[in-house]
Amino acid sequence: MTLPKNIADRVWLVMLAATLTTWALGSSGATGTWAVLVMLGLACLKGVLVILDFMELRHAPLLWRILLLGWLTLIAALIVLFYWIGST
Amino acid sequence: MDTTINPPPATTDAEPHLHGDLAIWFFILAELMAFGVFFIAYAVTRAYNVEAFNAAQAGLDRNIGALNTILLITGSWGVVRSVQAARADRLVPAVRWMGVGLVCGLAFLVAKIFEYRAKFAAGLSMDTDTFHMFYFSLTFFHFMHVVLGVCILGILLLKLRRGGYGSHDVHGLETGAAYWHMVDLAWIVLFPLVYVMH
Numbered sequence: 001m002t003l004p005k006n007i008a009d010r011v012w013l014v015m016l017a018a019t020l021t022t023w024a025l026g027s028s029g030a031t032g033t034w035a036v037l038v039m040l041g042l043a044c045l046k047g048v049l050v051i052l053d054f055m056e057l058r059h060a061p062l063l064w065r066i067l068l069l070g071w072l073t074l075i076a077a078l079i080v081l082f083y084w085i086g087s088t
Numbered sequence: 089m090d091t092t093i094n095p096p097p098a099t100t101d102a103e104p105h106l107h108g109d110l111a112i113w114f115f116i117l118a119e120l121m122a123f124g125v126f127f128i129a130y131a132v133t134r135a136y137n138v139e140a141f142n143a144a145q146a147g148l149d150r151n152i153g154a155l156n157t158i159l160l161i162t163g164s165w166g167v168v169r170s171v172q173a174a175r176a177d178r179l180v181p182a183v184r185w186m187g188v189g190l191v192c193g194l195a196f197l198v199a200k201i202f203e204y205r206a207k208f209a210a211g212l213s214m215d216t217d218t219f220h221m222f223y224f225s226l227t228f229f230h231f232m233h234v235v236l237g238v239c240i241l242g243i244l245l246l247k248l249r250r251g252g253y254g255s256h257d258v259h260g261l262e263t264g265a266a267y268w269h270m271v272d273l274a275w276i277v278l279f280p281l282v283y284v285m286h
Contacts, residue, residue: 008172012165016158019279023154026284039280046161046276054168054269056107064106064113071120075277079131083285086135 011049018042036083040076047072107171108263116270119233123274126229127281130222137218142286144219147212152203153283156196157275160234163192164272167241167265174253174261182253186245189268193238200231223282230274237271240264 004010022039030038051068052058058065106113134141166188173182207213207224214224244264247253253261 006169006172008165008168012161015161019154019157019161022157022280022284023150026150026154031286036285039285043276043280047273050161050164050269050273050276054164054272055266059104060106061104067117068120071117071124072273072277075124075127078128079281082128082131082135086138 007053011053015046015049018046033084033087037080040079044072044076108266109259112263112266116266119270120274123230123277126226127277130226130281133218133222140217141219144217144223145283145286147210148223148283149203149206150283152199153279156199157279159192159196159199160272160275163189163196164269166192167268170244170248171258171261171265174248174258175255177254179248179251179254183245183248186241186248190238190241190245193234193241193268196234197231197238200227200234226278226282230271230278233271233274237268240267 004013019042022042025035025039048069051065051072055068057068166185170182170185170189173179173185207220212220214221241264244253244261247260
């Protein structure tokens, strides 16, 4: 199988695979710390791809890349923190 | 010495720059902050109501949530391909790819309306419990952003059809596209958070 030449097509395929994985994990009743981390990790992967390749911030001024990737990182970190607090 | 041998580069594409209007990027930041506050409020409230949130979340339709995600990422992909085509003056594919984005956005809204109808038919509302207060307000807040996004994509599509965008000008097209990707980005976090993670 050859990879699509267009980076947007590759990104779309990766995001599709990540979404189906999250859906499959949810349907299989996956729960707990590792499931939360995997699902959030997949969401972050998708988020990074949207920010860098769809919003085209990969070649934008560093400040804007930091702002958007920082938003994603902060939200994901706080979600993990409060899921952890909820599990203890 | 002849200095005209080295003309300035024809485009500034190599230089780091934002695609789309600077104003939309500030707007996107503000929108992401609003979504972010909502997401964190959900996570904090859940931390103190874990059992109730998990029980209520189990009643959500994960399949329709995953379908929503696939529609949004496919729509975003279509918009990216449309911008690429417009930059290369390939206007027919540009219109077609924008059509993909628009159809995906509309399909998202239709799927959401069916989801809400099923919830209302089951007697669920914002007043049912704290989880459903978050579920309805978060997804509806996002829903309204998709409505605006679909309107924007429709306007872009009409202007593309008239030949309004091309290698001479993609500024408005990129601006609208950036907003649409923000709507996608917010859902990418919302879907696992509200529908799946427990």
